[in-house]
Amino acid sequence: MSMDDQVWITGLGAVTPLGNDLRTFADNLLAGRSGVRANELTGLATSLHACTASVGVIPPPRDWSPLDFTARNRLEQLSLTCTVKSLDDAGVWDRRESLRVGLVLGMGAEYLRVWELDILAGGRRVYEPAQDSQSIVHRIHSDLGLRGPAVAVAAACASSGFSFSLAREWIQSGLVDVCLAGGCDLITPMAYAGFFNLRALSRYAGDPVKASRPFDRDRDGFVMGEGGVVFVMESARHARRRGARAYAELAGFGSTSDAAHMVIPSTDPQPASHAIERALADADVDPGDVDYVNAHAAGTPVGDRAESRAILLALGAAAAHVPVSSSKSMTGHLLSAAAAVEILACLAALERQAVPPTINLDHPDAECSVRHVPNEAQAQRVRVTASNSFGFGGSNVCLVLRAA
Template sequence: MGGQVSRRVVITGVGVIAPGGNGTKAFWDLLTAGRTATRGISFFDPAPFRSRVAAEADFDPELAGLTPQEIRRMDRAAQFAVVAAREAVADSGLAFDDLDPGRLGVTIGTAVGATTGLEQEYRVVSDDGRLHEVDHRYGAPHLYNFLVPSSFATEVAWAVGAEGPASVVSAGCTSGLDSLGYAAELVREGAVDVVVAGATDAPISPITLACFDAIKATTPRNDDPEHASRPFDATRNGFVLGEGAAVFVLEDLERARARGARVYAEVAGFASRCNAYHMTGLRPDGAEMAEAITRALDEARLDPTEVDYVNAHGSGTKQNDRHETAAFKLSLGHHAHDVPVSSIKSMIGHSLGAIGSLEVAASVLAIQHDVVPPTANLHTPDPECDLDYVPLTAREWPVRTVLSVGSGFGGFQSAIVLRDPS
């Protein structure tokens, strides 16, 4: 960078679509109340599947302000992203019409792209699977948009008027963290002035259920959907599928302060690693996640003892919860036993690529309000998960620095450090 001082990157706008209530306020109210949004699947008949519960978003695109043409053109996940982006833009207070569009970027994360739209269209062109050779004449006119996840970034760029770098980050379940890490670097290096960044996924569909049923990753606790997601609990038996989006406005701190913006948090550090070990398996020592945490803290120039809250991946599988606990102990040392840790997946499920951004939204709101969201449904702690997982009830707690982590199939391990820049 030619000796230039790297810019400090901050979040000044937040937009959320989530199970249990759309918009940032409804999202935070749900989390701090410790309420769960998991329920029996209503989008289609889930009877043939092993796991029949999910965290569905009560989302009406027309009520959310999308036009009939936008609704026809966009997959559900793209609709989430655009609506969340509009909320984030309004929340930021930035006059986007006055920005240089070439200095405005977009970065959107997604794990499974337009799964919902693609599956629906396949059912149509194959006559519900009866035709071996599909009839393309029945395909939707915008079917190509469903095929290429890059259309998500395109839609958000159109919505906010961005003509700078626009990209999709797809790294499985760490996509929501990775998209923000990449976006922050764009601002930090001076490639853009502002980035609209986040992640979206709408994976609640028969094909997704079938895939996770095959590897028994999702919970079969169908008789009690409200309490089916139980991270770190000894009785847990798999994660609950979810959906949603969170989108943010990122800009440099000096610019934000000059215009008197409300600053939610600084993106102080980010790192990602891959365990190069197994498509779905995790090493029990958590070494790769620990390495990502250590590098993110190093970039933030923070000691592990300065972490006030850890927003865990906390998927609710035994393998993940134990792996993550080991990673915290390895990277944070003795401080791992002193810092509160919680998983919001206990309340809003696991929305795959979107969840990392939703967890960042929860993290920055924790900084704003000095409140740690709880881990719902944690009644019987797993003895191997012996940290402070904030069971059942939100906790008032001074929060200046948050560590949020993600773990994804393929061996991806990511960590982001968010802090109050004041």
Template sequence: MERVVITGMGVVSPLGNTIQSFWNRLIRGESGVSLIDTFDVSRHKSKIAGLVRDFDADGLFGRKEARRMDRFCQFALAAAEQAWEDSGLSLEQVNQERMGVYVGSGTGGIQTLFDQTAIIRERGPERVSPTLVPMMISNMAAAFISMKYGALGPTLSPVTACSIGNTAVGEAYRIIRSGLTDIVFTGGAEAAVTEISLASFGNATALSTRNDDPTRASRPFDTGRDGFVMAEGAGILVLESLTHALRRNARIYAEVIGYGASSDAYHMVATHPEGKGAYMAMKLAIQEAGIGPDEVDVISAHATSTEIGDRSETLAIKKLFGENAYRIPVTANKSMTGHLLGASSAVEAIALVKSLQQNIIPPTINQEQKDLGCDLDYVPNKAREATLNVGLSNSFGFGGHNAVIVLKAFKG
């Protein structure tokens, strides 16, 4: 079996559109949540989100090309270009038949669909864009990356709701590990902060309505939480077989050593209250990694800032790790980024890689009064230095989809 390493990373996020700006703000404990100013929110219950700022699609791709892509595709391709450049790869040194793309999106081009629905109602079917379907479908992020780099190998767009990023990384890890590919772009992209999705989540009472204090709205594990905060962006990683990476003397960030997936088989949107699926996914990931629970140094939690979600994830961690659960730092990036839906775990995987590299754990901000049902070490409010070797990243999605990856600092 091939070992699988991470050699490139790219991000577009509410905390910045480069790896360094994103990481710097994350470890400073800064929030990327603000009032929505991209459309009228006066009649919405929740008026806040983690928005991507200073993103110039026309400048990156040219106006004509940018107009052929929904915003989620623009994010994905921008992050992929960063990751490719970061990896140091060149098309001359790769076998494009053995290069794949595993990148997904939960909602795909929802803004494009929303815009074209308005056009058919106001102006008739003759004015609907012929590019509606290719701009809308969620596999198009993977397709654009594949076309950009001539990746002729397996191309997959997993749709596992909010666990897409980890599903993509895990499945890419396995196909490289099996020896079928050398390189895979992997991750997730989302641009779902739209009028219709904000209204739907809001009417489901799932969103925070702390509109007068946006930066303090996302507060995982805190008794003052009142729902999650929507966000947008993309995280793309370049995964490579160790053999291929060493052959070209690549810089290696970290190693992927395990992946676990499961289903709650319980409810359309609610997580299992006892965290059964989360427990199983974590257990399977650790088993595949060939490590014991006592070897995990940090956990990147899914932690969306909902009561049942935070509590069930805490229960699952305690069930798997026993007394060790109280010594493992748990960090919740969504306290700062908001919830990037299908892109969240890809962005959080990048944050975990940086943690393993620099031995710094980002904080869980807005921890003011800990929920009595959430009694672990959540690294409250301030980043922490620690010796880190192995990190586990959790991601859980609507429909009960659970995906967990295990990353390890690369030692050669």
């Protein structure tokens, strides 16, 4: 592939538990600060106390009508803010109607969330199908006057990982000039209850910032997070022609399925390992070229072990030298948006030439024997990163970024 055909990330819009711009996010991430707090989930007959990484009130996009913004549900607010900020950051906001701009958002349970938010606000939308006349991606597409295709993708906690693959393909096949890719998700009381009853969430009762403990022998589940990140992607040729700044190249994508269980990760590391291997092959890099792996590692006892085996298998001898960490120890698990926020973590590593830590990693699980970065960031050369995302239903995704 020629350099002109590379696909670059040239803009980003973020609302995350660690900050709403790359600088703040990177400062917090590399300082090992947690976004997890004790929160109350309201809207029920009784409040629900939970450890979560929330984003609070979602800021409206610049110059957006406050009345229009507050009339939208919270998931739509999040998606709109991230999308507008991303176009603005890339310098294409004012030109968006003259370009073919595509939109692909990872959104794993849009209608479950929207029906729930509506019921909790006193509505009856789930009983009135006529109200579901337009999905969030199509409404944003229409409101912003975009002229490319728009889709939502879902693979549970790997959802937004697929958005990057579709966006890259649309760009390389000439369907669009520029494509927005990323994902957004929310903490809602019912989603919290669903994961709680699945016994997937941490029940840690102490200091909330200690609750998310990926790879630690005392981990007991994940901590829910919320937020969104949307990126602008375009070909290197297009970016150079308009003088755009490049955050990184999206160099590789790999995906497989466990085909084992609707919830539990496979005990066979081969399918997840193949996803990593395919992403590296797609990026034309060897395992030894990888400077950092951002692990999916949500903090579940089964999942972290399964991923560790997959990383060791995929990287082979290089695994002894490649640092691996989980930013979910600080951001919580952003579900549909997890892959997107972890691409943001990889951009932070590339920009700052430092590898973020896994905080609360005091006693590494002997069965998670990757090369950890416990509790403190590590300064080092970072040119190539890999980011894993694994979801319910056995979806495995790996994305490789390379410094542009």
